[in-house]
Amino acid sequence: MRHNRIGEKIKAIRATLPQGVTLIAVSKYHPTEAVQAAYDAGQRDFGESKAQDLTAKYEALPKDIKWHFIGHLQTNKVKYIAPFVHLIHSIDSYKLLCEVNRQGAKAGRKIPCLLQIHIAQEETKFGFTPGECKEMLAQGLWRELENIELHGIMCMASNTDNLVQIHAEFAGAQQLFNEIKEKHFQSDEKFCIISAGMSDDHPIAIEHGSTHIRLGSTIFCE
Ligand SMILES: *Cc1c(COP(=O)(O)O)cnc(C)c1O
Numbered sequence: 001m002r003h004n005r006i007g008e009k010i011k012a013i014r015a016t017l018p019q020g021v022t023l024i025a026v027s028k029y030h031p032t033e034a035v036q037a038a039y040d041a042g043q044r045d046f047g048e049s050k051a052q053d054l055t056a057k058y059e060a061l062p063k064d065i066k067w068h069f070i071g072h073l074q075t076n077k078v079k080y081i082a083p084f085v086h087l088i089h090s091i092d093s094y095k096l097l098c099e100v101n102r103q104g105a106k107a108g109r110k111i112p113c114l115l116q117i118h119i120a121q122e123e124t125k126f127g128f129t130p131g132e133c134k135e136m137l138a139q140g141l142w143r144e145l146e147n148i149e150l151h152g153i154m155c156m157a158s159n160t161d162n163l164v165q166i167h168a169e170f171a172g173a174q175q176l177f178n179e180i181k182e183k184h185f186q187s188d189e190k191f192c193i194i195s196a197g198m199s200d201d202h203p204i205a206i207e208h209g210s211t212h213i214r215l216g217s218t219i220f221c222e
Contacts, residue, residue, distance in 0.1 A: 007041030026216030051077035104147030152193030170208035
């Protein structure tokens, strides 16, 4: 699409967002020129779902971009993004969290992470079930990982027209966030992120406390 339209769309979306909601422009499948057009309109948070693409765009584009990793992350790819990634949204196993910690230590930094929670009906989506997430946190081993920080949760609702179901899924995620926050992160100000909502469902996600929305097609496609 014409790149000046990208800037217009970003500005129009921003105008609809309540204060405190961060817009992440999901630039996967789109060229660096499209990212640059969004950047020129003031956008700084971008999301990618493949480690190779994230690394290539990081190298090609301005260094004050905050790069969010939002896709399924294989443990053998963590090393490529560890030095610069702003936030990993898609921690879906304790094993992956340990590898991020290891690569964070090598890179000499603490890497901010979100726990991906499986709330959708679809079987194909990755993530901890709410039960697995609570169990992992209760076990407490993660507290010894000095090169990661847990900043909240990420989730995706079912891809459906059933609004009642979408509301219920996002409400469930918010409830889980509140429960975890109270139990394990009460005095940790950094645990404050609910990354929920995509192009089609972000208004509903925001109603249920989403702080970070991840929009791709509505920004970058006609
Ligand atoms: C692709 C993707 C998005 C953006 O989806 P759109 O429907 O294009 O807004 C958001 N989150 C994740 C995890 C994605 O993979």
